[in-house]
Structure formats: C-alpha cells, structure tokens
Amino acid sequence: MISTRQGTMSTPKIRLAGLRKSFGSKVVLDGVDLEIRPGHSMVILGGSGSGKSVTLKCILGLIPPDEGLIEIDGRDVATLSRREREEVNDRIGMLFQNGALFDSLPVWENVCFKLLAQGRISRRAARDKAAEVLAQVGLAASVGDLSPSELSGGMQKRVGLARAIAAEPDIIFFDEPTTGLDPIMGAVIDGLIVDVVKRLGATAVSITHDMASARRIGDDAAMIHKGRIIWRGEARSLGDTGNAMVDQFARGEREGPIQMELRK
C-alpha cells in the first residue's frame, strides 16, 4: 500500500510542459510548465484573461494546444486513441466558469448526466441520487425539477458543481467555483471541495480569484501571468510568499510589479 502510494507520488497526476496556445496573433499560453500531485488540491491564480480557463480546456482536450506536452497519469495525451482519450475524460469532472448547464434538461438530469451516460444508474434512481448530491451543495431536492433557466446565478454554479462531482471523478477541475456566491455559501462550497478531494482521494485543480478561498481549498498554488507560470508554492503562504507579483495579486494592491494596461 505504502509502496504504491509512493509509486504514484513520484509521477505527477497531471504534468504540463512547454504548453503554448495562440488565438490568431494573440499569444495566450506561452510555455506553461506545471505539475499537479496526485490526491492534492492545486489552486491556479492569475489575472483576468491570463489563460487559466484555456489551460484547463487544453488538459481536457477541448482546445488543441499549439505546442507542448500534457501528461495525465504519466501518459502523453497526444498519443492516446480517441477511445483512450474518452476513457481518461470519463474520470475527470469539470465545473465550467459559466456553469454550462444543459438548458433543455431539468436540473436532476443535469446532475446525473454522466452517471446516466455511463449507464451506472437507472433514470428512476437518478432522481434520488440527484437529490443527494444537490443536498451536498446546499440545494433542496425540489430544485431538481426546475429547469436551469429558472435558477439564480449562484444556484447554477452550485448545480454545475454538483454535476462535476456526481460521478465521483479522480480528477476535478473547478473554474471559479465560488465566484458569484455569498461569502457563507462560498465557505460552504470550499468545505465541500476539500471534503470531496479527501473523501474521493481526488486530485483537484481550482481556479479562483478569492484568496481566502484559495488558502482554504489549496494545498499547492501556482500563479500564471503573461502565459507562463511565474510562481508556485504552498497555498497557505499566499499573501506572504516573498514574490512581489504574487503578493501584490494576493493582497489586491494597485501598485506593484503587475501593471494593469489601462489608458490614462
């Protein structure tokens, strides 16, 4: 047991090396290198438009990178067949930044979509399962019968979160899980993320702008700026890392090495 644990410890769950992506002439990722340890929670910080969401979409294979290596469990995903790629994605859960709920389906079907798609659950059992997962994100079972368009923004986010964790994935990506939630609900969701990572032994990658949240959910943290990872360290140390850029970002200060490109 210990030896396998150490065996997996040596290979990162996800490894990015030299990842590059441009849209037209706009360089978004300019050589991202990052390793994410299995069973740990990584928080990615970075300014708006710095390529955080694009990075996650590259790992999921939704956006083809221009260059660079993506390894999941030590396997280069570029060499996988379509079937193998689908099998890898079967074990990944993703909360999209804008929720991306299916508006043609009721909430309960959204939540259990993956379990239903994989044939792991009957439609009849799915309603109960949905109620159970919705309860974990603080939503009443009756929400299950609503359509996503009938939900508030924060409720949509929580349904998206429920959908991401319902199939109990090994790897979970949270793109701004607490943006748009009130502070108490934000703390509840942070607790849930920590709990899911512990309970499932999952590896989590979260994008957040909220430093309190980053410290609560992260073991490790990394900061992306101008298409590169400029710092990585312990999430606990955020705000006091000794890196001027990270500290400026964490404390939300206007003056510092990061200059917002605003016209005066």
Add this chain to the structure above:
Amino acid sequence: MDRILDPVAALGRLVIGLLRGTGAIALFAAEAISHLVRPPFYGRLFLKAFIEIAWFSLPVVALTAVFTGMVLALQSYTGFARFNAEGAVANVVVLSITRELGPVLAGLMVAGRIGAAFAAEIGTMRVTDQIDALSTLSTNPMKYLVAPRLLAGTLALPLLVIVADTLGVMGGWLIGTQQLGFGSGAYLKATFDFLQVADVVSGLIKAAVFGFIITLMGCWSGYRSGGGAQGVGRATTSAVVASSILILAVDYVLTAVLFSR
C-alpha cells in the same frame, strides 16, 4: 500584370474557400453518419427531433400545399383554356405537386423553421460551453446532438411530403370542382389515372435528401458558431440561406438524374 490577374486570384480564393467548406461539411456529415451505426443510440432525442420536425411543421407545410394546389389549378386552367385543353388541369396539378412543388416547398418551409431552430439551439450550446460540457460528461456531442437530428430530418421530410402531396391535390380538386366546373369524380379519376408510382417516389427521394440537407446545415452552422449572441445570429441566417439554396440546386441535379431516361 498583377492587376489583370487580381480577379483570377479572387476567383481562385473563392473556389478554394468553397472547396474547403464543402470538404469540412462532408467530413462533418460523415462523422455524424458513422455515429448512427455505433451505439449508444439516443432514441429519445431522435423522437424529440422527429416530432419537432414532422409534427410541428405540419401546419405550415399543409397550408403551403393547399394554396399551391389551388393556385396551380387556377393558373393552369387559364393557360390551357387557350388551347382548349382544360381537361389537363388535374394532371398538371398532380404532376407538379408530387414531382416538384411538394418536396421543394415543404423543404423550403422546413428550412426556415428547423434549419434556424437547430442552428440557434446548437449555436447557443456552443457559445455557452454546453458542447464542451458534453465531452466532459462521457458523451460524444456529434452523436448526441447531430446524429439523431440528421436521421430525424431525413425520415420526417418524406412523411411531410406525403401530406403535402395529398393536400396539394385536394387544393386543386377544390378549385376544380367549386370554381372551374369539373365533376368531382372526373377530376379525381383524371388525377389518379395519370399518376405513376415513380412520380411520387421521386418526390419522396427528393424530400429525404432535402431533410438531410436542412438538418445538416442547421447543425453544422450551430456547431461551428462562435462569438456570442451575434455569432449565433449569423449561424442561424447562414443555415437558412445555405439550406434554401442547396435545396434548389440539388433539386435540379436530382431531377436531371431521376428523370434522365
């Protein structure tokens, strides 16, 4: 020299663009079709699309067909009266409707309704990341979104055209008996004596092809859309325009092929 060649270069670009577009659409269609023969199958989604196309298009298609049959009877009567050939009205109505106007008009009507609806729905799913979400939820978006719709369109249009054919003939019959002084039995006898199975079947083949074109262009435009609400609007317009033009062009080709003997 460069100046002179400018239009040539422009033409070349246009042709290359067209070829590339056609190739991409063909690949898209081939992939969607390949999903129709590999499980899982989404019967529920097929049924939903089929009802959306066949059932909810019935009113427009029916109205168009009835009025077209009525106008055809009136116009051909006016024309044939000049040759003392009024008796041919029933034949002209049934031939024009089954071979040509039934499938083409039903196709154009459905292109407006369904091409636009599919492009808007799938386009919105694209720009709100719902298509990406599908692939993270163990579901192939081509199989889930495109394949059932293509099949539904291909099967629903012939059904609609059977209705359109019937109602078109009825429209002609109505004007023939009420206004032009034909006897009811004689009009119907003239209609069916003259009609051949090939006339109806060729119309139904056209209808199936048009149904495929409409749903393909709707799904393709939506699938490839980007750029927010504006992009979805553009996708919707281009789906309707492209499928309408393609229907008319393919109609010519099919007519030439089906009646080449």
